[in-house]
Amino acid sequence: LLLIFAGVFGFYDRQSLVGIAERAVLSRWFYVALAFRLVVGALLIWAGPATRWPGFVQLLGAVTVFAGLAGLAVGQERLGRLLAWWMGGPSWFLHGWMLFAVGLGAALLYAALSV
Numbered sequence: 001l002l003l004i005f006a007g008v009f010g011f012y013d014r015q016s017l018v019g020i021a022e023r024a025v026l027s028r029w030f031y032v033a034l035a036f037r038l039v040v041g042a043l044l045i046w047a048g049p050a051t052r053w054p055g056f057v058q059l060l061g062a063v064t065v066f067a068g069l070a071g072l073a074v075g076q077e078r079l080g081r082l083l084a085w086w087m088g089g090p091s092w093f094l095h096g097w098m099l100f101a102v103g104l105g106a107a108l109l110y111a112a113l114s115v
Contacts, residue, residue, distance in 0.1 A: 003105030011098040018087045026080045034071045041065035053111040060108070 010017035024033040044061025048054045071079055087094065 003108065004102050005105075007098045007101030007103075007105060010101070011095055014091065014094060017098075021083055021087065022080075025076065025083050030076045030079075034068050037064055037068035037071070041068060047112075051111040053107075057108065057111055060104075 006017075023029060041061045041064030044064060045058050046061075048058035048061060051057045074082075
């Protein structure tokens with residue numbers, strides 16, 4: 001549900017999404033955000049076998065854990081530059097990613113609730 005909400009929120013209110021993302025990456029919350037990503041990834045891997053699409057859910061969990069570890073390896077400054085580039089793209093680019101987030105969240109919700 002959080003992924004769906006974030007996608008819809010980002011689609012309709014780009015500036016607020018940019019502000020939240022910048023605060024998460026460029027402040028002391030950087031490590032909290034990475035820890036959250038690692039925990040969510042681990043939970044997806046753990047819960048995957050109990051879902052309708054276990055391979056999909058576990059793969060998404062592994063990608064999420066990898067992204068959290070990559071964020072630690074890359075560091076706060078470089079991740080901030082990547083975020084600035086990503087958020088500075090044309091509106092269709094960000095809207096496409098937000099629709100992808102909504103679709104991914106809907107797929108996860110379907111996989112979890114269909115058991």
